[in-house]
Amino acid sequence: MMATIPTNHFNLRIHHIQLQPRNSQLVKSIIVNRRRRNSRPPSSFSLKTHLHFHFLNLRNCPCLSVVPKAIGDADASSQHSTALDADVMYRNLSSTDENYVPLLVRMLGLDNDPLDREQAVIALWKYSLGGNRYVDHIMQFRGCVNLTVHLLRSKSSKACEAAAGLLRMISSVNAYRDIVAESGAIEETTALLRRPSLTSEMKEQSICMLWNLTADEKCRLKIANTALLPLLLKLLDDEDMKVIEAAGGVLANLALSSPNHSIMVEAGVIPRLAKFLTNEIEGSKVVRKEAKNALLELVKDDYYKILVMEEGLVPVPLVGAAAYASYKPALHSWPSLPDGTEFTQSSKGPSRYGASELLLGLNVEDNTEKIDKSKMDAIVGRTQQQFLARIGAIEIEDENTSERGFSTSGHQTLLPWKDGIARLVLVLELEDETAIAKAADSIAASAVNEHMRTSFREAGAVKRLVHLLSHSSNAVRSSVLSALDKLSISNAVCGTMEAEGVTCPLINILNDLQTTESLIEKAVSILARIWDPNKQMKLKFYGGPVNGSTNIIDSSSHNVTPGLAGAKMEVKNLLDSALAARLVDILKITSPSLQTKVASILEYFVMIETCMDTIIATEIGSSLINIFKQIFPDTETCSEDQEPDVAYVEEIGRAVSQASRLLTKLLDFQQFRQTIDSNEFTTLLREILKSDIHLDYKEWVAACLVRLSFSSSPFENPITTDVTLHETIPRLVEQIRTTFSADAQEAAVVELNWIVSEGVVGATRAAAAHGAIFPLVKLLEQGSERAVEAGLAVLYTLSMDSENHSAILAAGAVPVLRKIILSHKPQWIRALHLLRNLPV
Template sequence: MAATISTHFSFTPRRLRQTVLSSSRSEAVRFPSTGTRRRRRGRTLVSPKFDADSSFLARVSGDGGGAVDASTHQSASSNIEEKDGSNSSVGDGYVALFVRMLGLDQDPLDREQAVVALWKYSLGGKKQIDAIMQFQGCINLTVNLLTSDSTSACEAAAGLLRSISSVNIYRESVAGAGAMEEITGLLSRPSLTPEVKEQCLCTLWNLAVDENFRLKIANSEVLPLIIKSLDDEDIKVKEAAGGVLSTLALSESNHEIMVEYGVIPKLAKALLKPDAEGSKIIRKEAKSTLLELAKNDYYRILIIEEGVVPVPIVGAHAYKSYRPSLHSWPSLPDGTEIEKTSKGPSRFGASELLLGLNVNGENLNVEEVRMNAIVGRTHQQFLARIGAIEVEEERQSQPENSSGGRLTLLPCVDGVARLILILGLEDESAITRSAESIADASINEYMRISFKEAGAIKHLVKLLEWDNDAIKIASTHALERLSLSNGVCQIIEAEGALRPLINTLKQKEISDTLLDKTLDLLTRILDPTKEMRSKFYDGPVNGSKGTSESVSRSDAANGFTGVSSEDSISTTNSRVQMLDSAVISRLFEILKTSSLTLQRKAASILEFASITSNVDTVDPADIKSGLDAVFQLNVLEDTESDVEGEQPEQYALEVEEAGLTISAASRLLTKLLDSDHFCKSVDSSHFTDLLRKVLKSKIPVHCKDWVAACLVKLSSLSGFSKYFENPINVEVTLYETIPRLIEQLKASFSPEAQEVAAVELNRIISEGVVDSTRAVASGGGIFPLVNLLEEGTERASEAALSILYNLSMDSENHPAIIAAGAVPALRRIVLAQRPQWTRALQLLRTLPV
């Protein structure tokens, strides 16, 4: 170490001690780390005279801060040097001595006092850090002290590394000396003081500024320790951990591993803490990290599930158009009025005030979601009236980028209310972003009900009539996501969404995106199975009352007026009238010329129209051409497609989409065959030929069920003679029934379901259906049948054994039966003399074993 010190510092501690003792032999020197008098072995150690104020004024990245270049503090240190130049020069002169005292051959207490002195000295700014860094090996010796048993030494060493790493040019030297590895080991200690944790985390915070070190930190063992520090009792440790995570989140490649370690729930918990319990700094860092993670669609869902809603920042100027309704009778956010018990509203709005004060009272039985909607609306409207919304975000943002696509995070109660408030503004860009955010946030039933109770439905339905495609697309998408809840879907229809949607559908000059979203929502509203599903999913569960019933009873008890049953019936009848011949013709036009997705949605809407007999007014030629376009897809004809060989995943997706579209069209044709008017004009043989080709195609088995049903219905109209076997029934058995039963044997985990499939498959083969055994073998049914011999029920095992015996009559199936492991299973059946052991013995004699 002596070789690393300049020649003008060539003195020894003994000479220094003699000089100090000669000037003041009786006075002990105060050491900066403790401020107390310390003597050891009859000698007194000296430290440079540091200005106490400079240590705090120029403290690098202090009070929860991190990643700050110490060059910003150069002015502060220069002012201190001008105030007392002699003291500064004396401090600079002793740097070499303290660096030498860090040596491994020095006494541990000397090393501890030296690193404490250097740490305090480094707080002066970049000039002091430069003075320390001119001695090679200083960082290595400091990193070595991180393994010390002394808490004071560890804290000082981590603090010195924190100061040095705050300077950009020294950051690589700190990382290269193994600081991250030693800090990882230090943070792994079970009993570590908060002060040491804070310095270690702030050092990592500074290192994370460099993207290379950022990736290294995220993919090391220290990341779980950083996330665990968010639960520390010391607020400074939490702030430092939040700062490290916010910096790590700047690299998108770190997001996956951060989410895997569970960072989202912890940050959301820190963000949702009240002001009295949390720290402003940790909330800021948590929000910064979550906003970076929210750029990913999947991670945004995880954030919303924790009760945090992303809300667009539209600029404080956009809220100037907000006009609150004054002296109006109190109502719930969704527009439900409250029964008037007085002659008139109070002149000063006291009725509204008393309603808000008594929302938690016993006299008003309001559900939690409605209560949150009232509280959130009151809070956000108050902020809008006083002009306090987004003031803080405006201060933090650049003037030229006040609202461009940025987001903020709010608790669910305030976030839902803020989004509804933005829907009522005049700024079209703000309205569009709010509707898009509502669509993104409608991830579960709770969020959809929250938006419904907050009054989003009424606003979004009104936006469907705006002369702005962007607003129409966003509002339609939001309503479609909200309509996933059956109860909310009924409210959307009751609010009158059907008419503007149909008017949009009639327009031929609209974008494909708007057409797609419109068909999405219409399909959901006019879903023929919706009423049937509501009986199963909205009815009583385990003897309890359904949600909708309990809500309606509480509404009636408290004087809330909503949509009556008569209004619901009239709405249902009116939608039948809206689907006139022009709408149906437009849907068949979409069926002929659009993509697979649009064709499937159009077919679903036409299915509802066919139930109402409105299709009778359409020209049968249009119906035929529309169905032909679906049943003659190119995907079905390209049996040796290049896409299948080069891009099998893309081909599988195309075949899956085609299968769903064909299934919807087959279901539509099946419903149309119930109409006498259509049956008289339809060419059944033409559609029979098309559907037979579809049945033999490569579309998924679950998409062939309606194709088979439609073929059976067409064959009944054709009138096959009872003396001849119907070829359609045979094809349905070979290409739909047998593959479906084999799929049930493979995928089902229920022994009862496997038994039913095996028994049915045995019946088909026993009846001697042509090529049935070949269809079972080519469809991969041998392996699941062999598994049933020992794992299935007694009846399933007997049916499987019978099927395998019939398959063994064809010698081409012998290798597959043996490869499936049938021989050992059959031998065990014979040796155990199970009821079917004779059939098992016959099968063994048939196989070449």
């Protein structure tokens, strides 16, 4: 071995390593320990290597220091001489680091002593701290990474820490990341982190190595599909903040790959990281940043965004600190709530020191409604965000990022919902059109539940959004309409919109012929919720104010709504000939969802008798015919092999159902019946009733047909038969099959028996075709006596047709019938007659 090594190989010198005063003691301990291990005599090569290795000790790096064992007085004299020999050897070594590295790599071999391997990996780790050039020199020797990965199995905490630290330095270089990943470092790190007792240093180095590996896409996918994800989540509760930061960094990198999102969400990443941003857990700035980066990647998915918001966070767009320069907070002489509600002065005169103004109206009388928690949160959030905007400290981090060369376009941040909602409402008051549009879009995306919608209302978003409907920018109006559309899902918020006067701007948008179809649909969607026919039913049956009161309190929303009589008069004034004609024209747009909403609005006005003349003056009859004809596909544009879109067919079914409901209400008026051809409507609706649309959408079609039949001859009216065969019987069979109520099931089977026993032509075939046999046989086992009797009667009638015998036998009717006969129940005779009809 010595013959193959150059003479200058031992002329070593490490620039980062200096001789410490205790080296004499250190060398003596190494020699004594070698003798005590009773190992083979070291060659001159390995001995010089170990001597030189143990003299190399970095400043301020306690990991390299080795505590010498106790040495007796008999070894004192030999200790001094050994130290002198070691000093001579150290001075004779070369000053080139490169010649020293291969010796340390060789000492990592599995055939060496574990203590030697430990000291070698520690030295290489400290050597790699010099930078990429030092790492490049280590990686010149094949097998270094594999030997280092093997040391992760060591029982020595120092060896594991040094091995993980060396792998961390190697993986920090892009060129060597794949080598570390393919060497089994991920698997060994997983086994290492599963150990019951680990030092914080071992955890930090291991996770930081994974942090480096997750910079590569392939490594991210590999790590996410291993058992490391639960371990990383567990490490978020570690006592050492550096370990928590490293674990958060790994999770943030894993979130950069969209295929990992489902795995991370299922593992419970969102609630664990959200706690660092909602101030539930104290964390450093680094871990907050990494948690925010991970969650911002997850909120790109609409479903995961909802999960993040359920944890108390709101995505807020970053508009830049410069955009807030135009913000001018309103100065109030008397305090008010964010939604615009002002406090009434309870004191007769001003306070001596202005305390009543300062305490935001806390000096209220006993009969005044107290402020609930949502209003208090809105006040706190508004105060904090306005303060940040006034002092110019809002979005400071975003501004610093822009200075470093990163664009903030399209970026967003996460804030606790109290601050996030207030921030979005604050942005709505700026002059920047882009910022306003971003804030409105974020409000639309965040209004996912009743709590968020109510919170936006309390924060004053509704009033500001209604005001922005008159904005000159089409982009702003589109975003504002989206926000109002999502907020109007709440009945309470919808009432607030109506009180703020949202109907007039929406009508102006509809009357504008230049308005695009997307804006029309959003405006119609809001108006359909405001002008809900169910609300008009309350107006129709309202008998007047009670005890002279002009207001009615809605207990469900805790809001005071205007008097119903006044609301009725206001709606009448809103509908003019231009708006009615415009709504009927919108019905001609081939968008089933839009047609459904417009038909609902027209139904609302039809229930107001004073509006009927305005509606009848339009071409509403022809528009309804066009809606009904949509159910039949155009053979010229659709090929026979082309399957219809399921979602589109569902939308058409809703549109046809709502149009049938509107037509049913219109038929109550003689002046409308004189303007239409009843036979044309009857023919279309009968074809629709026989079509394959869902049974739920046939209910109003059948009702409309029955209403049309009133004007037909009572002696020749096939409408009743069609309704029975194509709507009533399928509905009853579905009710028998799916209902969980015994009473409802009994009523359905009794009605079905009545229809069959009346001898309606085709009733038995219709019942068998819609699958009535199997639920009826099942009913014989668990139904009431009346239901069993009616079910036996229906099955007996069906058994008269031999084509139904196979289905009755397949349903298991024979053993059930025999059981009824042998039990001598009141229905046993009818069961016997049924059994005789079957081929058994």
